[in-house]
Each structure stands twice: as C-alpha cells, then as structure tokens.
Amino acid sequence: MSTVNVVFYAIVSQRFSSGGYQTGKPTVRVTKSKPDCAATEVPVRISLQLPESLFKRPTLQAKIVIPDGQTQFDITPEVQEGIAQAVQDRLGITLRVSAEELQP
Known part of the structure; x- marks a missing residue:
C-alpha cells in the first residue's frame, strides 16, 4: 500500500498569569519547517502517513x-x-x- 508522508509542526501557544493560571485559550498554528518559538509556544512535530486511496x-x-x-x-x-x-x-x-x- 502506497502512502503520502507529511511532516509538519503544530505550534501550541498558551499564556499564564503570574500566579500560574492559564489566561485565555490556547492557540495553534501550523508550519512546514521547524519554527522559532516564543516563550509561550511549544512546537509539536507531527508525522502523518496517509494511504494514497484517500486522494483518489x-x-x-x-x-x-x-x-x-x-x-x-x-x-x-x-x-x-x-x-x-x-x-x-x-x-x-x-x-x-x-x-x-x-x-x-
């Protein structure tokens, strides 16, 4: 079975108050290459293997x-x-x- 392989990064951002509580909702953005992240961001490398049949x-x-x-x-x-x-x-x-x- 042939597959389509995709590697990308989901960058999750979450801010915290000085007391350690989450402020606001987390956000997510996606990039193809490894990103430079801010202090409030964490990159998550994602590797997908999708069957070609999904695209046909x-x-x-x-x-x-x-x-x-x-x-x-x-x-x-x-x-x-x-x-x-x-x-x-x-x-x-x-x-x-x-x-x-x-x-x-």
Whole structure:
C-alpha cells in the first residue's frame, strides 16, 4: 500500500498569569519547517502517513440500454438531476448524467 508522508509542526501557544493560571485559550498554528518559538509556544512535530486511496476518487460509469421494440422514453433534465442527486446522497460524489438523443 502506497502512502503520502507529511511532516509538519503544530505550534501550541498558551499564556499564564503570574500566579500560574492559564489566561485565555490556547492557540495553534501550523508550519512546514521547524519554527522559532516564543516563550509561550511549544512546537509539536507531527508525522502523518496517509494511504494514497484517500486522494483518489473512483470513476463510476453506467450504461442504460433499452432493447429494440421497447417503448421509447425521454430522460428529462429532472430525471438526470434525480439520478445525479441519488448518487451524490449515497456515495458523496458528484456525478454528471447526460443522455444522447436517439435518431429515428
């Protein structure tokens, strides 16, 4: 299995009062290379290994064939949109549906 490897730094900052209590909320910023940090910041090196499959989208294809002698019907824009919406709802992908006009 091939992976995409990424190394980066999350810099977490937190301020403290003179009594040692946290003041405000911590903040986080991200950088690709090792940062120079302020006294209130701590760098955290993060290494991610992500499978390539996360970045690849499947190509789906469907073909609808109506046998000779069957009643002809039109695939209207509403039907096309309905098919595309059903696929998007189920699979989370965008699908473009088109139908060629039949020549008599």
